[in-house]
Amino acid sequence: MEHIVIIGNGIAGITAARHIRKRSDKRITVISAESDHFFSRTALMYVYMGHMTYEHLKPYEDWFWEKNRIELKKARVEKIDFKEKMLCFSLGEPMKYDTLVLATGSMPNKFGWEGQDLKGVQGLVSLQDLELLEENTQNCRKAVMVGGGLIGVEMAEMLRTRKIEVTFLVRENGFWANVLPQHDAQLISEHISSHGVDLRHNTTLDKILADENGRARGVITSDGEEIQCDLVGLCTGVTPNIEFLRNTELDTDKGILVDQYLQTNIPDVYAIGDCAQQRTPIGLRKPVEAVWYTGRMMGETLGQTLTGNKIPYKPGNWFNSAKFFDIEYQTYGWVHTSPGEKEQHLHWVHKERDKLITVAFDPSTNLFLGINTYGIRMRHEVFDRWLNEGKSIQHVLANLKEANFDPEFYRRYEKEIFNSFKENLQQPQL
Amino acid sequence: MSKLEHNMSITGDTPGGLSKTQRLASGIGMLGLFILLLAIANVNFPNKTLFLVLSITLITVGTIIFTNDAYRGKHPGIKNDGVWFRSMTARGFWAWITGITLTLFYIVLYWYPEYLGLNSDGANTGIIALFDPLSRFISGYPASQWFVYGTLYTLAILVFGYKFILKYRHNNYEILRTFSVMFFQLGFAFLIPEILIRLNQPYFNPANLWPLNYDFFAGYKMEGFFSAGTIGLLMFGFGIVSIFVISPILTYKYGKRWYCSWVCGCGGLAETAGDPYRHLSDKSNFAWKVERWVIHSVLVFVVVMTIAVIYSFLLENPSDSWFTKDVFLWLSAGFLTLIFALIMIFKREQLAKDAKYGAIGYLVIILAIISLNYLSGNYRIFFFDGHQLRAWYGFLIGAAFSGVIGVGFYPIFGNRVWCRFGCPMAAVLGMQQRLFSKFRITTNGGQCISCGNCSTYCEMGIDVRAYAQKGENIVRSSCVGCGICSAVCPRGVLKLENGPLKGRINSEEVLLGNDVDLLDLLNQKGE
Numbered sequence: 001m002e003h004i005v006i007i008g009n010g011i012a013g014i015t016a017a018r019h020i021r022k023r024s025d026k027r028i029t030v031i032s033a034e035s036d037h038f039f040s041r042t043a044l045m046y047v048y049m050g051h052m053t054y055e056h057l058k059p060y061e062d063w064f065w066e067k068n069r070i071e072l073k074k075a076r077v078e079k080i081d082f083k084e085k086m087l088c089f090s091l092g093e094p095m096k097y098d099t100l101v102l103a104t105g106s107m108p109n110k111f112g113w114e115g116q117d118l119k120g121v122q123g124l125v126s127l128q129d130l131e132l133l134e135e136n137t138q139n140c141r142k143a144v145m146v147g148g149g150l151i152g153v154e155m156a157e158m159l160r161t162r163k164i165e166v167t168f169l170v171r172e173n174g175f176w177a178n179v180l181p182q183h184d185a186q187l188i189s190e191h192i193s194s195h196g197v198d199l200r201h202n203t204t205l206d207k208i209l210a211d212e213n214g215r216a217r218g219v220i221t222s223d224g225e226e227i228q229c230d231l232v233g234l235c236t237g238v239t240p241n242i243e244f245l246r247n248t249e250l251d252t253d254k255g256i257l258v259d260q261y262l263q264t265n266i267p268d269v270y271a272i273g274d275c276a277q278q279r280t281p282i283g284l285r286k287p288v289e290a291v292w293y294t295g296r297m298m299g300e301t302l303g304q305t306l307t308g309n310k311i312p313y314k315p316g317n318w319f320n321s322a323k324f325f326d327i328e329y330q331t332y333g334w335v336h337t338s339p340g341e342k343e344q345h346l347h348w349v350h351k352e353r354d355k356l357i358t359v360a361f362d363p364s365t366n367l368f369l370g371i372n373t374y375g376i377r378m379r380h381e382v383f384d385r386w387l388n389e390g391k392s393i394q395h396v397l398a399n400l401k402e403a404n405f406d407p408e409f410y411r412r413y414e415k416e417i418f419n420s421f422k423e424n425l426q427q428p429q430l
Numbered sequence: 431m432s433k434l435e436h437n438m439s440i441t442g443d444t445p446g447g448l449s450k451t452q453r454l455a456s457g458i459g460m461l462g463l464f465i466l467l468l469a470i471a472n473v474n475f476p477n478k479t480l481f482l483v484l485s486i487t488l489i490t491v492g493t494i495i496f497t498n499d500a501y502r503g504k505h506p507g508i509k510n511d512g513v514w515f516r517s518m519t520a521r522g523f524w525a526w527i528t529g530i531t532l533t534l535f536y537i538v539l540y541w542y543p544e545y546l547g548l549n550s551d552g553a554n555t556g557i558i559a560l561f562d563p564l565s566r567f568i569s570g571y572p573a574s575q576w577f578v579y580g581t582l583y584t585l586a587i588l589v590f591g592y593k594f595i596l597k598y599r600h601n602n603y604e605i606l607r608t609f610s611v612m613f614f615q616l617g618f619a620f621l622i623p624e625i626l627i628r629l630n631q632p633y634f635n636p637a638n639l640w641p642l643n644y645d646f647f648a649g650y651k652m653e654g655f656f657s658a659g660t661i662g663l664l665m666f667g668f669g670i671v672s673i674f675v676i677s678p679i680l681t682y683k684y685g686k687r688w689y690c691s692w693v694c695g696c697g698g699l700a701e702t703a704g705d706p707y708r709h710l711s712d713k714s715n716f717a718w719k720v721e722r723w724v725i726h727s728v729l730v731f732v733v734v735m736t737i738a739v740i741y742s743f744l745l746e747n748p749s750d751s752w753f754t755k756d757v758f759l760w761l762s763a764g765f766l767t768l769i770f771a772l773i774m775i776f777k778r779e780q781l782a783k784d785a786k787y788g789a790i791g792y793l794v795i796i797l798a799i800i801s802l803n804y805l806s807g808n809y810r811i812f813f814f815d816g817h818q819l820r821a822w823y824g825f826l827i828g829a830a831f832s833g834v835i836g837v838g839f840y841p842i843f844g845n846r847v848w849c850r851f852g853c854p855m856a857a858v859l860g861m862q863q864r865l866f867s868k869f870r871i872t873t874n875g876g877q878c879i880s881c882g883n884c885s886t887y888c889e890m891g892i893d894v895r896a897y898a899q900k901g902e903n904i905v906r907s908s909c910v911g912c913g914i915c916s917a918v919c920p921r922g923v924l925k926l927e928n929g930p931l932k933g934r935i936n937s938e939e940v941l942l943g944n945d946v947d948l949l950d951l952l953n954q955k956g957e
Contacts, residue, residue, distance in 0.1 A: 011880070043881035050512040052709075052886050059880045059895055061714060161511040195505065292879050297944035304946065316945040321877050323920040326507030326600070330877070330922060377922035380875025380942055405874055405925055407916050409602040 003027045004306060005087065005097035007077055012273025012295035013103035014038040017070050019303020026307075028069070029095070031087070033076035035127050037062060042292055044130045045154045049161045054127075082249060082266050099268045099306060102245070102256055103299075106238035106274040106290050108151075115208030120216040121232040124155055133158075140164055140230040144219050146205045147236030148175045153188075153324050155233045156197050167198040167227055169205055169219075175324070181337055183347050184372055187356050188324050195325050208232055238290050240275040253277055255288045260312040262302050270306075272298035282315060284334055291320060317387040318370070319380060327354060332383035333370025335360040343369060346393075346424050348417045350375070357417055361393035368396045376413065377405040397421050447512075451499040459492025469557040470546060479563040486585060493589040497596050506600035508918050510709075510887070518841070519706050525841035533838030540829040543575035569624040577624075583699060584620045588612055590702035597705075603913045603926070607691055611698035619695045632658050634665045637693050640673050641732040642855035644823060649743040678862055684928055685869025686859035687911025694855075696848060699837065700889065701912060704845025708889035708914065711844030717891055721851050721908065723788070728827055729857040730792045734799060735823045737762050738816035741803075756804065763800045766793065777865045780935070827852060846889040850908060860907030868928040869911065870935075871904035873897065875942035878923045884915035898923050901941045905934060 004020060006013040009032035017028050030038075039057035046052045065072050073095075079088040080100070087095045108123025110116045120136050122129060133155075137143075143159050145152050148170030156166045172178060174185025175192055193199045204222040211217040218228040240255035251257040251265040255277030262270045273295035278287045294315060301313045321330040335358055339345055344363040349356045355375035361368050368391050371383065382403040386396055396403075401414045448456070465485035468475075475481040501509065518524040538545050547556020554562055558573050561581060565573035591612040598604035618637040626634055632654040640646040646669055655662040680688045690697045711717075737759075744755045770793045778786065836848025849856050863869060871894070878901070884894035890908045894915045897904045904924075916924040940946045 040880040040882060042879040043883070046881065046883065049510075050515040051510040052882060053514050056882045056886045059882065059899060293876055293943055296876070296941070300940050300944050301946065311946060314945045316943050319875075319877070319943055321879075321921045326505045328920065328922050377874070377925075380877055384875065384942055405922060407601060407603045407913060408926060409606050411602070 001025070001027050002098045003029065003096065004099045004101065005095065006030045006101040006103055007087075008032060008103035008105055008273065008275075009035065009038045009072070010041060010103060010105050010273060010295065011038075011292055012105075012299045013101065015296045015299025016101055016103065016272060016302045016306070017299075018068075019300055020306055021068050021070060023303065023307040023309075027071070029071040029073055029097075031073045031075055031077060031095075033074065036072065036074055037065070039127070041125070044124065044127070045158050048130060048133060048158045078244065080245070080248065080250075082269065085268070100270070101302065101306075102242075102264075102269065102271040102275060103273045103295075104241045104245075104275045107241045108234050109237045109239050110234060111236065113205055113207055115210055115216060116234065118208055118210050118216045118232075119214055120230060121208055121234060123234045123238075124151055125238060136231050137162060137164060142229045143167070143231040143233060144169065144205075144227055144229045145233040145235055146219075147234065148172060148177070149179075149235055149237060150176070150322050151238075152233065152235035153192060153322075155235055156192065157195070157325055159231075159233075160195055160197065164231075165198070166196075167200065167229070168192065169200050169203045169221060171202070171204050173201050175199070178337060180372065181335060181339075181345055181358055183345070184356060184358050184374065187349065187353060187374065188327065188329075190353065191325060191327050205232075238274065240277070240288060240290075242275055260314075261305055261310065262298055262313050270302055272302050278313075282313070283318075285315070285318065293320065317384050319383075324374075327374050328377065329372070329374050330378055330380075331370065331372045332378065332380065333360070333368070333387050335370040335372045346421045348413075348420045350413065355413065359393065359396065359421070366392045366394065368393045371396075379403045379405040393425070449499055452496050455492045455494075455496035455499065457492070458495065459489050462486065462488030462490075462492060466557055466560070469560040472547070472556050474555070475560065478560050482560050482564060485560075489585065490589050494592060497593040501593075501596040501599070508920075509597060510918070513706070513709060519709075521710065521842055529839055529841045532840070533834050536829075536833040536838050539575055539579055540833060546575050546578065548575050565624075568621070569627045571627065580620055583695070584615050586703040587615045587695075587698045590705065591698075594702050594705055598917060601913070601917050604917060607913065608702065610692040611694075611701060614693045615695050615698045618693075631661055632665065634669075636665075636668060636672070638695070639677060639689075639855060640669065641729065641736065641858065642694070642696070642853060644732055644735070644820070644828060644854075647736050647740050647743070648820060649739065649817075652743060677859065681859050681862040681867055683868060685867045685909070685911050685926075686856070686863045686907075687869065687909075687926075689859055690849060690856060690910035691912045696832065696836070696853065697846075697910060700840075700845040700849060704837075704840050704889070707840045707845045709844070709886050710842065711846060711850065711889055711891040713885050713888070713891050713893050715893075718893075719784075721891070722785070724851045725853070725857045725860075726788060726792065728831075728852055729854040730796065731823060731827070732854040733766075734796060735816070735819045737800070738819050740816075742816035759800050759804050763797055766796060773861075773865060780865060827854075844889055844891070846891075846910070849910065850890050856908070856910075863909070864905060864907035866931070868931060868934075869905075870927060870929070871897075871909065871915065872925050872927050872929075873901050873903065874921075874923045874925070876901065876944070877921050879921055881920060883918040883920060884924060887914050887918045889914070894924065901938045903935055 004026055006017055006029070009030050013030055017030055020026060020028055037058050038060065039054070040059060043052065043057050047054055047057065075089040075092065077087050078090050081088065085097050087097060106125065108125055115121065122132050122136060124130065124133060137159065142165040145156055145166060145168045148168070152168065153175065156168055159166050172185070174180070174182055175189040177185040180188065189199055189201065200221070206220045206222050208216050209218045209220065209226070216229065216232050218226055219232060220226050242252055242256055245252060245256065249266065250269070255275050256264055256271035257279050258264055258271050258276045259279055262272055262276065264271055274288070274290040276288070276298065281287050297315050298313055301311060304311050317333055319332045321328070323329065335345070336343055339360065342362050342364070343360050346359045347356065357376065358372040359368070360370045368386060371378070397418050400417060401412070404412065404414065462485045465481055514520045516522070518528065547554050547558040549555060553559065554572055558575055558578055561573040561578045564581065565571060565577045591608050594608050595605050614637050619635050623633045623635050626632065645651050652666070655666040677689065691701060741755050741758060744753070744758055770789060773789070831852040832848045836852065839847055878898040880895055880899045882895050884898060885892070888894050889912060890910055892904070892906050892909060894904060911926055913926055916926060
């Protein structure tokens with residue numbers, strides 16, 4: 001029987017395993033050094049905040065794996081012999097495979113700062129990082145977070161629940177401004193500050209200072225300011241976790257290079273999730289997408305391919321979501337940070353500044369390009385359809401009600417949004 | 431992850447810690463409770479009205495100050511910080527103390543009301559006497575242990591309802607729903623029955639339906655209705671119509687939530703006072719299996735018991751024209767068979783195998799009992815006397831299950847143990863909801879990140895995430911539509927909706943976002 005071995009039990013690897021099992025009887029082994037069972041990485045913050053326990057992060061009960069004949073192995077893969085199709089572990093017997101799926105995920109970026117490996121300096125990606133954070137925040141009064149992205153804001157929220165003072169260094173002039181349009185980014189910056197976070201724009205980390213025990217005691221910012229702290233959170237993005245695959249015959253760049261079938265340059269070896277890099281970029285997407293949803297979709301696709309239904313990875317319309325303290329964010333289609341000639345933005349902000357809609361469209365054709373929505377839930381299905389059907393900005397605005405996904409009895413803002421946008425559309429060049 | 435225990439003043443605060451104001455507020459509330467405790471210990475207060483008002487005011491004021499300090503001045507939004515670090519909400523020491531205290535209170539309340547000061551001959555003493563002034567004010571009679579309980583129950587729903595509203599003030603659904611349970615508890619469950627007594631009418635709570643109100647068809651109740659003239663008949667008629675007409679229609683349109691989380695008193699207490707314990711309900715598949723068998727067994731028990739009680743009631747009135755005990759048995763058997771047949775003919779593909787076997791088994795048992803009694807013409811219906819059966823039901827289900835376990839164990843098993851495992855009304859409404867309601871919880875395309883907030887905070891122990899991550903609508907008979915799964919979802923994936931029946935239960939082979947052409951066909955298979 002064909003033996004499929006998957007390295008990594010994150011969303012990509014586990015989705016692949018489940019879909020392979022759904023469609024076939026092949027032997028499946030999932031290997032991970034991080035945890036015994038699959039857990040939802042995106043929810044690590046809720047364990048620290050006391051909303052949930054680690055047990056709650058497991059989407060499947062422990063009996064699920066045996067019942068579905070998905071073998072789990074907790075081990076660290078040291079080396080892969082691609083010729084012999086053999087995995088070598090740091091401990092124990094090697095393992096043969098017929099088909100190998102690399103789903104090794106990513107690890108926090110470090111940019112060679114002075115002091116980046118001190119005690120009390122950490123990122124937040126793995127279960128071990130969470131345990132480390134629990135340890136590092138004992139007797140911690142003040143933290144400095146570096147990097148204005150999703151992990152950064154989550155970590156700031158986590159620390160604030162324990163009343164730890166947080167200074168947040170953000171390179172851009174607004175939170176996550178390399179992804180969000182400036183207008184949106186500023187609103188989120190305001191919201192983060194309102195939660196008692198000392199948010200510093202246009203500021204980066206220069207170096208981390210050590211105390212006599214080799215622990216971080218403070219940082220020096222790009223402005224030359226020294227900030228005392230007990231914890232430094234490095235949240236400047238992630239990078240594919242493929243160190244152990246460098247200098248092998250596997251083609252790598254930033255990540256493991258794959259074709260549209262998620263296949264690497266070696267036969268029977270595939271890569272999915274955060275660690276995979278598309279040789280040919282798909283649409284406007286980046287070649288490496290470290291996003292929960294894309295990991296899941298690659299797993300779904302590869303599950304088909306490995307069970308006889310060979311299909312290319314074809315993610316549909318871009319979508320994503322996050323939460324910044326109390327503001328939920330969803331995006332469908334593309335809303336670029338600096339729209340060029342071919343993209344124009346309309347903004348609507350609620351007067352309490354906790355709800356915002358940004359719509360992108362092509363001013364020459366009126367084609368709807370994408371939407372960012374904050375504090376108002378929108379229906380994925382509807383936007384997916386509108387994007388596929390190439391609806392106009394007018395159509396989207398007139399039918400926005402259809403896309404609303406807010407709970408019952410919530411106030412509706414479609415009329416207000418429509419009127420605000422109608423005015424703006426009539427006088428272009430805002 | 432280990433429990434957080436390292437708050438040694440030099441750190442930031444633990445999320446589980448109480449502020450100074452909160453400690454003070456707890457003290458004020460405890461003072462109010464202390465007056466009640468003294469009354470239980472038979473302290474005879476000189477001015478009962480004053481001390482009763484004082485006690486209720488202190489409890490209310492304490493809770494309000496606590497709540498304001500906990501939620502006011504903070505951003506509206508989900509605040510479950512530290513829930514799993516707090517002894518009270520994470521099955522710690524205080525949770526057990528609370529659970530044991532509540533359980534003891536229920537045992538005394540149900541079986542030893544004399545310890546609370548109920549005297550069969552002579553005036554009340556103890557805590558019941560403390561409530562006499564209020565009872566006389568409303569109904570004109572001295573208090574009973576049930577009046578004391580009813581008052582405290584209503585007070586709990588009101589003050590913790592305030593807390594709930596403030597905690598979820600970003601969510602209009604939760605606010606309206608809580609106002610509704612507060613209104614129904616205060617008006618329908620507490621005031622209306624007492625005022626009816628003042629007007630010399632039978633005790634009647636219009637919001638308490640059979641089979642939850644298992645006494646509705648008891649002989650003494652029916653005699654009460656029938657002897658109260660037109661109003662009594664109206665009450666009886668309304669009771670029947672609400673069971674067989676109003677409730678199925680409302681459940682068809684809105685799901686069982688119209689009752690379980692908008693009207694019902696048990697649900698009302700669970701949602702308000704029980705809210706801090708909602709995450710404790712067991713989400714395992716095993717618990718779900720147990721739940722289905724237990725709750726439907728209770729339903730069968732209550733049906734058999736009701737038939738027996740009505741049967742014996744009819745026996746006492748042999749002159750009652752055509753409606754004899756035989757006719758009644760035939761009608762009952764016919765009605766149950768009809769319902770069973772309708773489900774099996776039109777909805778069988780929606781039932782799991784064990785549900786089908788269970789239904790067949792139960793029908794056979796009930797019909798066998800009915801025919802056995804019909805053929806034997808025995809007075810001792812169902813091997814037991816009908817009243818004896820009712821007494822057993824009252825003891826086992828009405829008191830032990832709904833009170834002692836249902837509420838006493840909030841801090842250990844979560845706040846909806848009774849609703850989930852024991853309530854026969856929930857079982858009836860659940861069947862209606864599962865089979866023909868327009869209600870469902872929908873999921874938002876491919877946006878689920880499987881974080882598990884929804885499952886954790888589901889008080890009914892539904893593994894909501896299991897559905898959400900598959901992009902499946904959630905149609906579960908146990909769902910009471912409290913809306914918390916939707917509220918706590920950080921990605922806005924869940925929404926309670928009433929919609930067409932077609933395509934209500936769907937499952938996509940591949941979630942939205944991934945264009946897998948070959949599967950378009952599969953996705954359209956619908957219901």
